[in-house]
Amino acid sequence: MNKGSNTIDEKIMPFRPKGHQAVPRTEYDLIRWHGHAALITVLVSALFGILVATKFNFPNFMGGHAWETWGRLRYNHTQGIFFGWLGNAFIAFCYYVTPRLTNSTVNSRRLGWGLFWIWNFMVVLPGWVLVCMGFSQPLEWAEFPMIVDVFVILAFLLMLVQFVKPFLKVPAGDLYVSGWYIVGGLVFTTLAYPIGNLVPELVAGAKGAAFSGLWIHDAVGLFVTPLAVAMTYYVIPAVTKRPIYSHFISMLGFWLLFFIYPLNGTHHYVYSAIPMSAQRGAIIASAYLGLDVILVVTNLLLSLRGSSGKVGSNVALRFIWFGVVAYLVVSLQGSMQAFMPINRFIHFSDWVIGHSHLAMIGFASFTAAGALAHIWSNMPGAKYNERAMGWSFWLLSIGLGLMVIDLTAAGLVEGQMWVSRAPWIDSVRAIYPYWFTRILAGLPIIAGFALFWIGLLTGPRNPKSATSDSMALNKNTAARLEDEVQHPHGEPHAAPSILSYAFVIAFVAGFGFFVLSFVVLGILPAMQLQAEINRTAPHAMQPLSASEEHGRQIYGREGCAYCHTEQVRTITSDVQRFGAPTAAWETQYDYPQLWGTRRIGPDLSRENGLHTDDWQYAHLYNPRSTVPDSIMPGYSWMFTGSAGEPNSDALDLVAYVRSLGRQRALAGETGNQQVDHGTAMEMSSSYGSEGVPDTRPRIAAMGLDDSAPIFSSAQSPDSNRLAHGLDVYQHNCSGCHGTNADGQGSAAAALRPRAIDLHLEHFSDAHLATVLWDGVSGSAMPPWRQLEKNDLNDVASYVQSLESPATNVTMQPAEFAAAQTIYTANCVSCHGANGRGDGPAAGALQPSPVNFRVRQPSQQRAWTVLNEGVSGSSMPAWKNTLAPDQIKLLIPYVQQMYGNDKELLHP
Amino acid sequence: MINIIVAIVTLIVAAFLLLWIFRPSFRKWVEQPKYTMLENDQRFRHADNRREP
Numbered sequence: 001m002n003k004g005s006n007t008i009d010e011k012i013m014p015f016r017p018k019g020h021q022a023v024p025r026t027e028y029d030l031i032r033w034h035g036h037a038a039l040i041t042v043l044v045s046a047l048f049g050i051l052v053a054t055k056f057n058f059p060n061f062m063g064g065h066a067w068e069t070w071g072r073l074r075y076n077h078t079q080g081i082f083f084g085w086l087g088n089a090f091i092a093f094c095y096y097v098t099p100r101l102t103n104s105t106v107n108s109r110r111l112g113w114g115l116f117w118i119w120n121f122m123v124v125l126p127g128w129v130l131v132c133m134g135f136s137q138p139l140e141w142a143e144f145p146m147i148v149d150v151f152v153i154l155a156f157l158l159m160l161v162q163f164v165k166p167f168l169k170v171p172a173g174d175l176y177v178s179g180w181y182i183v184g185g186l187v188f189t190t191l192a193y194p195i196g197n198l199v200p201e202l203v204a205g206a207k208g209a210a211f212s213g214l215w216i217h218d219a220v221g222l223f224v225t226p227l228a229v230a231m232t233y234y235v236i237p238a239v240t241k242r243p244i245y246s247h248f249i250s251m252l253g254f255w256l257l258f259f260i261y262p263l264n265g266t267h268h269y270v271y272s273a274i275p276m277s278a279q280r281g282a283i284i285a286s287a288y289l290g291l292d293v294i295l296v297v298t299n300l301l302l303s304l305r306g307s308s309g310k311v312g313s314n315v316a317l318r319f320i321w322f323g324v325v326a327y328l329v330v331s332l333q334g335s336m337q338a339f340m341p342i343n344r345f346i347h348f349s350d351w352v353i354g355h356s357h358l359a360m361i362g363f364a365s366f367t368a369a370g371a372l373a374h375i376w377s378n379m380p381g382a383k384y385n386e387r388a389m390g391w392s393f394w395l396l397s398i399g400l401g402l403m404v405i406d407l408t409a410a411g412l413v414e415g416q417m418w419v420s421r422a423p424w425i426d427s428v429r430a431i432y433p434y435w436f437t438r439i440l441a442g443l444p445i446i447a448g449f450a451l452f453w454i455g456l457l458t459g460p461r462n463p464k465s466a467t468s469d470s471m472a473l474n475k476n477t478a479a480r481l482e483d484e485v486q487h488p489h490g491e492p493h494a495a496p497s498i499l500s501y502a503f504v505i506a507f508v509a510g511f512g513f514f515v516l517s518f519v520v521l522g523i524l525p526a527m528q529l530q531a532e533i534n535r536t537a538p539h540a541m542q543p544l545s546a547s548e549e550h551g552r553q554i555y556g557r558e559g560c561a562y563c564h565t566e567q568v569r570t571i572t573s574d575v576q577r578f579g580a581p582t583a584a585w586e587t588q589y590d591y592p593q594l595w596g597t598r599r600i601g602p603d604l605s606r607e608n609g610l611h612t613d614d615w616q617y618a619h620l621y622n623p624r625s626t627v628p629d630s631i632m633p634g635y636s637w638m639f640t641g642s643a644g645e646p647n648s649d650a651l652d653l654v655a656y657v658r659s660l661g662r663q664r665a666l667a668g669e670t671g672n673q674q675v676d677h678g679t680a681m682e683m684s685s686s687y688g689s690e691g692v693p694d695t696r697p698r699i700a701a702m703g704l705d706d707s708a709p710i711f712s713s714a715q716s717p718d719s720n721r722l723a724h725g726l727d728v729y730q731h732n733c734s735g736c737h738g739t740n741a742d743g744q745g746s747a748a749a750a751l752r753p754r755a756i757d758l759h760l761e762h763f764s765d766a767h768l769a770t771v772l773w774d775g776v777s778g779s780a781m782p783p784w785r786q787l788e789k790n791d792l793n794d795v796a797s798y799v800q801s802l803e804s805p806a807t808n809v810t811m812q813p814a815e816f817a818a819a820q821t822i823y824t825a826n827c828v829s830c831h832g833a834n835g836r837g838d839g840p841a842a843g844a845l846q847p848s849p850v851n852f853r854v855r856q857p858s859q860q861r862a863w864t865v866l867n868e869g870v871s872g873s874s875m876p877a878w879k880n881t882l883a884p885d886q887i888k889l890l891i892p893y894v895q896q897m898y899g900n901d902k903e904l905l906h907p
Numbered sequence: 908m909i910n911i912i913v914a915i916v917t918l919i920v921a922a923f924l925l926l927w928i929f930r931p932s933f934r935k936w937v938e939q940p941k942y943t944m945l946e947n948d949q950r951f952r953h954a955d956n957r958r959e960p
Binding site: 023098173175176241244247251255285524 | 908929937940
């Protein structure tokens, strides 16, 4: 203790408790085991986090095996922090404070060891292993599989017996606020956990999402927050030797938190299909919660008045102080994020990831670390290395600060790009440096936790006798204690009868407010949603096939919903980019809902018809093959050697992805007519009536679309434009067409039809513009409407610079007549009499037959296509039907059609 | 519904504030646990320091 820097200490006098009566036993062994388990699991969880973060910048890192893919490690990261780190730290804290707050022992030492083994060896460890093996739930903060949930619920019941039961004997006049939070938090969580984990499995889609939202926030707000706040309220007075500023204010904070916090949940689904009344309620509750946190933090900081020196000199208090400040910042940030104008911009982005790290590290972890440091520094016989703790504090602070600033900035960049018309992949490219910085920020964090553990394992053992400082109380406090404290040595204070037993009220807070939130944000919205579904759903809905249903399970197992939402919100930018907003009826068979709360890749709820199956397989096998700058992990273990050999998992997963949005397409719902949440007006002015996003291929008859802008012709493009065009090409086209534009990209082998060799064809300006603008329906070629105009201009120029020049073909009349005869007999039905690709069969074919008037194959290309056909299209191989001489005749015949405006072609 | 909840919360807070302002005995009672907590913490610490590690 730094006496020299603390003038308050000079005024204090030794406090001598009245007598040395026996105190209830504290289970220090259990505290040690839970404390070390907390530190071991936080290191493992942080390692999961580092690996997950690394995969953003190096997506092939640790790839190739199912257990180490991004989604599974991501599940283990958050569940490890929740159960392993914070859960163990909270339990250790409860063992320390329960005897001190109740004046009695915890219920049973044997039960304590049972709880330890269940928590760590029936929940945390098997949870991690099972997730890696592919057994999980795609529900946020509920990712461990249901078999683990059984043991979690059992553990919470044991916690009630172990920790809550001793509080039942405490009169209200003696029940300190930390006890209120412990009782309320444990009771509430025991009820909320099964609801949050099981109900979304039983209640489909939007209705289930309402319950998921409850648990997402209850996990943080009614388990982590109460226990962490209990820690702050205990450690601050214990270190400063002064009572907290106001126990009354702490009571107000307690009641407001338990009343208001459970009502926040739906703010994770603002602008969704969940009824607007529930959304508004959650937003208002979020604002109210911000006021509550201001009240709580003000009380806590005022409790440090006159003790600022100890914040610097006492590491435990420094951790707690940091946690309190972070609690204020993150709570006000959370309240602000719920407001619709802000939510629409930053939701789904890395801003929210920064927010959650500020909550779980800045607030919860710093507070838990402070409490453990305080316990260790006072635990008889414990080693405690204050220097290591001090370094740990600074490493964690630096890492967290860097991470939060970095992710907040990344979220702002993403939000800005998502409301623009830029291609989605541009937002991924833009965040590369931010994600890399996040990896760097994670290193001091994991080092900080390691040092913290070292701080609990090394250093001098605690002294046997107390120093005068550690046994000192503030003079005024001691005087008041002498005057006022009567219990447990004297008569208890008289209390208003209704508040005679505070634990009863805390119990009611845990139970009553749980029921309130369950009804207000779960039951009532579900009833409204069911009425809406009955009113708006098509009379018949095609359920998922067995294959698609299995694919859905794989989608959940691999954590796809943690990067791809299945929820188009009712805001303009979402609708323009992805299509019609997600209606409640679309999700009525989704057990559990897979809406997601994060977008790294694009929303997939309108994926039906967007990409061909072969593109999906190539993308799933190696995402960089089709999208060169993608950071999606490859799922090569779902294939038997190549993208063209998917196993049943890949087949089913692609079948499911292909089904997304099918119901909406079949129902003919293309506009915003389903949206009746009051937010539709936000879209009405700018949302096109067609509801077709820019990313969807369009069928352009005869390869020409009048609406496609003609990009500048490459008569003489300057070198700068060609260089820029090459850059655009490499970032967007090379995966399929190859870096040399020879059609040998890494995805090429899996695509049907294959991407073409751009050196072997010549396109008219109008046709090239149409292909870039509309894509090629029935092939993997997507539309590139979202690219900037100068990007499209320059990539068009670059492609034209590669093309074989248009050949001016002349044929002898006899050859022409012979070729025309062959063409008429074999080619007209698809390509049309005039080569426009408008034959009688053309309308049914995808991709559409080539229009030779706007696209001229080179002699080499024509020879190959005529002999071998085009796999994945309707073009057959003619080598077994036509003689080589006949094929040779056809080549100049189709070539001479290019650019020819005459209906009948004569030389 | 949310309006009712907000109103109830506000009324409860106001009621307790009034109670705190006008009932000194309540004030004394409600602040009592913070002293009890400190005393207990000191008792335990003293007992721990007397105990052989």
